[in-house]
Amino acid sequence: MVATPTGDRTATIAGDPDHPANRGKLCSKGTHLGETIGLEGRLLHPMIGSKPTDWDTALDLVATRFAATIAEYGPDSVAFYASGQMLTEDYYVANKLMKGFIGTANIDTNSRLCMASAVAAHVRAFGEDIVPCSYDDLDAADLIILVGSNTAWCHPVIWQRIEAARAARGTKLVVIDPRRTETADCADLHLAIAPDSDVALFNGLLAEMQATWRLDGLYMANHVATPDDFWKGLQKLDVARLCGISAEDLQSFYDLFADNPRTITLFSQGVNQSTSGTDKANAIINLHLATGRIGKPGAGPFSITGQPNAMGGREVGGLASMLAAHMGFSDTERDRAQRFWRSPTICPGPGLKAVDMFEAMAKGRIKAVWIMATNPAVSMPDARMARVALANCPFVVVSDCIGSTDTGLYAQVKLPALAWGEKDGTVTNSERRVSRQRAFLAPPAEARADWWAIAQVARRMGFEGFDFAGPAAIFREFAAQTGFENDGARLLDISAQAAISDADYATMMPFQWGGSSPFARRGFSTPDGKARLVAVRHAAREDGTRAYPLRLNTGRYRDQWHTMTRTGLSPTLSQHRREPLVEVHPDTAQSYGLAEGGLARVMTAHGSSIFRVAVTPAQRRRELFVPIHWTDQTSGGGRAGTLPGDDRDPVSGQPGFKNSAAGIAPYKPEWTGFMITRDRPAAPDCAYWTAIRTARGWLTEVAGRGDAAGLIALLPAGARAEMIDTRRGVIRLAVMRDGRLEAALFVSRGPGLPPRDWLAAQLGASDAPVTEVLAGRPANPAPDRGPIICVCFDIGLNTILAAIADRALVSVEAVGAAINAGTNCGSCRPAIAKLLPAKEIVHV
Structure with a gap:
């Protein structure tokens, strides 16, 4: 990134066009970092107790x-x-x-x-924790396989590179994910496999490559050690049945792999965050070793990390x-x-x-x-x-x-x-x-x-x-340690940097240890220099119980990061997903009495939490998905961390966040509502609440049972205009101070809550019309832009649909040229592609 300070605690942020990792591209989180560098909420002094x-x-x-x-x-x-x-x-x-x-x-x-399961798999296979690929391999691949990664959302800079490769050379894309994510929507083939069936899938593919004489015998003889009875031990499984996919889709996957030797397999949290994560990663690595698809341009198993300095x-x-x-x-x-x-x-x-x-x-x-x-x-x-x-x-x-x-x-x-x-x-x-x-x-x-x-x-x-004396001294010491008595045994050796001066450290350019393809020029970090095939077996998870018959998956949203302590400071990033949603298939929703936009309690043996319901066919039946980001600081629901147990991979010790036995039931509040406030309010005392930042203040959604009048006490002091109907349970209240709107509260025991966006935009306005605020809408409403799709340019669904219809747009590029949507971080491009006329969709 290039940061240009514009004040004491403000800056403009841009991608560094000269950096080889991203070539000037940024994701939405990077684009809007400038909104998060103020001092609000900062810990500024040491504290003992309070x-x-x-x-x-x-x-x-x-x-x-x-x-x-x-x-x-x-x-x-x-x-x-x-x-x-x-x-x-x-x-x-x-x-x-x-x-x-x-x-x-x-x-x-x-x-x-x-990342622990990827580390353990690398050590088992290579003798050292080595990622054998580079981003440049994406440019040279004929087939890219994404396993357990919603790359368009979670690694959007990599996604833009994949898009470019597909446009330039027709690279095929396979996505392996139980959910039909935005990434999967763009794939040539999406395998919506059952959770934790990855080992069966990749063992089956390896067995198919052996049976059809597609292994690289010469490479294996020179570079790979194979355990006795490894091939006999490959399970003869009904792979399609175990994975929950059609035999036709499975064969298409086999054929794509066989026909495209330049194959990159990128894997992320859907592989790692599993009680069999190390075996999953080794199943992928086995496939690449046995077919010689490693140490060559456009080929290799590629673990992509989940944090900036993992x-x-x-x-x-x-x-x-x-x-x-x-x-x-x-x-x-x-x-x-x-x-x-x-x-x-x-x-x-x-x-x-x-x-x-x-x-x-x-x-x-x-x-x-x-x-x-x-x-x-x-x-x-x-x-x-x-x-x-x-x-x-x-x-x-x-x-x-x-x-x-x-x-x-x-x-x-x-x-x-x-x-x-x-x-x-x-x-x-x-x-x-x-x-x-x-x-x-x-x-x-x-x-x-x-x-x-x-x-x-x-x-x-x-x-x-x-x-x-400073970080340069620490870096020199670490660099020296990588070379200390190494003698080529370990590939990690940056000892050439051990004498770097403070001045050179300050201006140090990016460098890649191990080169672009570390195993192209040398053997593996094992005593005999050969990689190891590792025998792995499919181990099915136990079926759910009467109390917890469903399977729960957890993961990230596009514009938030971990527990939102930083990204939650950005009003822009907070608009794409304002609440924590439990995503559920329509058939499952019907079976459990769940309604779109309603509330539901998700339960496991370890805890429970309330989420807003999103009904979507992108979910497999009888499976749920919830986001990881919400905390006690931002919600009284949506607490995904309370749900998974502590079951973990026996090799890596990594917990299994992606496949927990769960149950779900509708939560039916007696009332629902929301507050808009200039300043962050105290936490409401109700069953469900979430608070997110807006451009002018805070939006807090609330729902509960009993008397909702206690919410009024959370509003700031000031002149009040109100409309309260105790019989119908309706509260509409606006707080003015010095002629400006400071807060508003809307509660209802039935439908009829107004849209939030226009009201939130009135916060702090000196000309906010109180009667219109209480009505929840302006006298002359502007067109409803719909939910935000492109956060970088603040463009909503309805705006995009109108542009497509009015201007007869037929491609993602045409939408971008017309209204800018999708032209920055690119993570909304799959969503835009879904809005185009079906016969005209082109993947770019």
Whole structure:
């Protein structure tokens, strides 16, 4: 990105046309980052309990409590929980302190929740956590297979590259996803497989390639070690039946793969977030190894990460299951790490992975934890258990840039961290490309870098080796460690950067370790230099129970990120999906008495939450989908984190967020309503509420039972105009201050609530007509633009439909040329394509 400051806390954001990863393209979240860099909600001073303090006092307390806990209970009684939001330099210092000086590997990361299964599969197959592809391979592929990825929404810059390849060279696209997403709508073939049937699908494809003499015997002989009886062990399964797809579609998939040797298989959370995620990833890798589709242009298995620096964290050992620089826990590797760090101790072996870590907190085995740049009270599976764990832990430290989060409520100490735009360091992306992230904003108040706070605590605990002058010094040390006694054993080696000067670090251009195709020029990181085929078996999930007969999937929305602590600050990004929706097939909705736009309670054995209902044939029957983003700060419903259990992959320890046994039932409130307010209101006391930002204030949806009059107390002071009919349960109330509309409340026991957009636009207006506000509409209504489709240009569904009809538009490009929709981030292009006349749809 290129950020151009326009004031103390404002900037315009554009894509960097010279960066090789995105070539100037941005997604909607990147485009609107400028709306999120103000200081609203920031944690600006260290806090002990609820009181501000100074850095010295806070750091002394952290160091004293950690040291005392270790002295009494041993190193394994403390833990760090880090994040893919941290820069590589922050990650490195945290890992060094825990594993090399405190002497425990109890440092894990929220990357355990998104990438751990891919890591484990890479290590099993390649001997090292290596992504063997580059984005350039997308340009050269004849077939792209997307597995468990709504790429158009979740990786829109990659999606634009896929679109370009299809337009330029006719690249075929297969999407494998239980849901018919916007990405699947654009595919040449969509396989809506049953949840967790991926291993059966890819084992079946591999068996088909063997049976039809499509394996690459020469490549396998030279580069792949095959376990005894591997081929006999390929299960003879009825793949179409197990996957829940037609035999014709399955054969089409087999034929496409056979006919297109230049195949890239991109996989993401639909593969990783599973109790069989590692086996799924290895099934994909097996297929590419056995057919020789790896280490060549346009071919390979490509894991795309879920966070901006998940890769950087993996490189420096941010996971409990590895040491820094892609080393494991053998005696030789542990000794090497200790000698490099010149540390007093070294961890004896792997530490507790994320779910195990929180279970240990809940049981009292971990007595001090430092949580950095993540919100596990929301994002962990079985979030109720995570909250019990945090409440039971005697000493919780939280480093964050946001003052109020669900996790921060459990902290004894909160440390103000730098946010994006203030940080200085490096990140690594999915294709192993290291990029500089430079600060363009001054640190606000007392916010400091995470690496600085960690190093200060280390020094207060009496440890040497943490006197870093800045991020460049940390980067040099890490670069040197990647080459220390490496001798070519590990592909991760950036030791050529170990002597980089501070000046050169400041201007460092992006570079890709391992090159564009790391296995094209060398063998694999195994003792014999050969990759391993890994025998994997389809393991069906148990059927649902009488109480929980459905299957629940969770995932992201297009314009939000994780728990919305940053993207929720943007009024633009908040418009695409204003509420958390449970998506359900029409037949399932009918069976359970659910209505479009109504409310429903989703239940599992671990918790329940209320969602707005969206009925869509894009869902498989008897399956549900809910978003992950809503928290206690933004809703009294939509809490997806309370629903999945803590079942996890036995190899990687990654939880299975994508396939939980669930039930659903309609929730029928006695009244529904909404508030619009200039300032954020207090949380309503009702069964369901959600609050999102608008251009002029806040929109809060509410629903509940009993008396709704208590909502009136949430409105600000001011002159009031009201229309209240207690018999019909109707409340319409407007609050004016100094001639401006400050707030309005609308409640009804039946239908008849007015549209929100025009009312929200009146907030703060000096000429807001009170009678029209109470009526809920202007005297002369403007055309209804409909729900927002293109968030980048604020264009609604009805506007697009009108342009298509009035101007006879027949392509996505024509719509863009006419009204700009779809011409920036591109993530709305599949939705626009669906609106075109069916016979004229073209995929571009």
